Amino acid sequence: AQSVTQLGSHVSVSEGALVLLRCNYSSSVPPYLFWYVQYPNQGLQLLLKYTSAATLVKGINGFEAEFKKSETSFHLTKPSAHMSDAAEYFCAVKEGSNYKLTFGKGTLLTVNP
Amino acid sequence: NAGVTQTPKFQVLKTGQSMTLQCAQDMNHEYMSWYRQDPGMGLRLIHYSVGAGITDQGEVPNGYNVSRSTTEDFPLRLLSAAPSQTSVYFCASSPPGLSADTQYFGPGTRLTVL
Numbered sequence: 001a002q003s004v005t006q007l008g009s010h011v012s013v014s015e016g017a018l019v020l021l022r023c024n025y026s027s028s029v030p031p032y033l034f035w036y037v038q039y040p041n042q043g044l045q046l047l048l049k050y051t052s053a054a055t056l057v058k059g060i061n062g063f064e065a066e067f068k069k070s071e072t073s074f075h076l077t078k079p080s081a082h083m084s085d086a087a088e089y090f091c092a093v094k095e096g097s098n099y100k101l102t103f104g105k106g107t108l109l110t111v112n113p
Numbered sequence: 114n115a116g117v118t119q120t121p122k123f124q125v126l127k128t129g130q131s132m133t134l135q136c137a138q139d140m141n142h143e144y145m146s147w148y149r150q151d152p153g154m155g156l157r158l159i160h161y162s163v164g165a166g167i168t169d170q171g172e173v174p175n176g177y178n179v180s181r182s183t184t185e186d187f188p189l190r191l192l193s194a195a196p197s198q199t200s201v202y203f204c205a206s207s208p209p210g211l212s213a214d215t216q217y218f219g220p221g222t223r224l225t226v227l
Contacts, residue, residue: 105155
């Protein structure tokens with residue numbers, strides 16, 4: 001069965017600082033992994049996804065994530081935080097033969113001026 | 114394309130009332146699903162459908178009913194609303210194929226049950 005653990009329900013950074021949001025997954029088969037972002041009172045928008053083509057995945061708005069099989073991790077990073085990055089971020093896993101996405105509980109990112 | 118649309122955006126119900134949350138997509142996606150989002154819980158799958166006439170239960174199906182008579186529409190019915198069903202509901206769809214296809218989300222319906 002697939003599952004996702006996001007470490008830290010709330011992360012606070014200063015504007016211009018590194019953003020690191022942690023995600024660990026469990027899957028019985030090679031997974032597909034996703035990061036979604038949710039801005040206040042909006043739906044979810046895809047940031048990036050891992051499809052086994054490359055372990056380092058670049059997404060929108062300067063975010064990237066690295067798939068590390070040995071660590072079962074898919075952490076999201078951004079070199080320099082911007083005020084507009086303040087949102088909730090969700091990591092999700094999908095097993096190849098299964099339509100269903102399993103989400104982590106989310107990490108709320110706060111960016112301080 | 115309008116993408117995934119949901120109506121209504123907001124709804125207040127009394128305990129015991131029934132209602133239907135509407136979801137439609139115009140992308141010819143075979144897979145559609147309903148999630149509920151609660152603080153600190155992430156998104157939990159309620160029901161999903163892999164095509165017209167085919168539905169199945171997700172993680173938290175109790176108190177909800179679905180049907181899929183067309184590719185475009187996937188309504189979610191609350192049979193007898195309870196305060197525990199106060200939540201934000203999201204509908205999502207994705208293209209056919211068992212791969213890393215992106216799920217596209219609607220804007221959500223915020224439901225309060227008194």
